Amino acid sequence: MTETADDMVMARATGWLAQGGLRPTRQRLALASLLVGDGADRHVTAESLYAASISGEEKVSLATVYNTLRAFCEAGIMQEVVVDGSKSYFDTRMDDHPHFYWEDDGRLTDAPADQLEITRLPDAPEGAEIARVDVVIRLRRS
Template sequence: MAVTNSTEQRRGQEWLTRGGLRPTRQRLALATLLVGDGENRHVTAESLYAAACDAGEKVSLATVYNTLKAFCDAGLMHEITVDGARSYFDTRMDDHPHFFWEDDNRLSDAPAEELKLASIPQAPEGAEITRVDVVIRVRKA
């Protein structure tokens, strides 16, 4: 994930605009790393911070965390929490399940067409279900 060309930066800029976010230098750099190549990805704050440092961007880990939260709040990403403490951020916004690879602490998309949920509980009175996250834990055999 390296910030390399104007096409990638344009994609990052368009993504920020779609979320209604002001394109600060740091937001644009992180957005370009996340979506500049047109691919969806799963990142942790730490992995995005490392990619930003590798790309020569001057950004703190705290800024990466805050920016990822802003991207989620703007509806550009989903946060998927694994083990109650480890968060992954997904740029793919449609409903789909995930595999969590326990051997290397990695999240990947699982085939949505193979997931069959017969039903889910009704939301408690006065609440609505906003999303259902399905994380299937796997390890190499």
């Protein structure tokens, strides 16, 4: 039996949810398929994922998209990148890497990690430890 493209998308989505220990509900599968179905990494906002989901068979509300993205982050299969303190992007790529934020069109893209050098971080306050360092490099067209 030949595996169809839809079968491959669903297998990726199901496997991704399983990595986070998440039950594959219809809505989670629909959103996971959009996020990882083709195997590429994604940077999405809740609004852009909602817009992409409108054309799908499984209808989800914007509130469900927000809640599901938060669940994906809590499960450790996606990370949130906050830009401007009010704009959140959700990234399916989980390794530590910097980002470019394109101010002109509000896009977030991966920056080359091998070109970033952080030689020293400040000491964490007593009773705290550094969990992660987010680097967002803001760009505008010249």
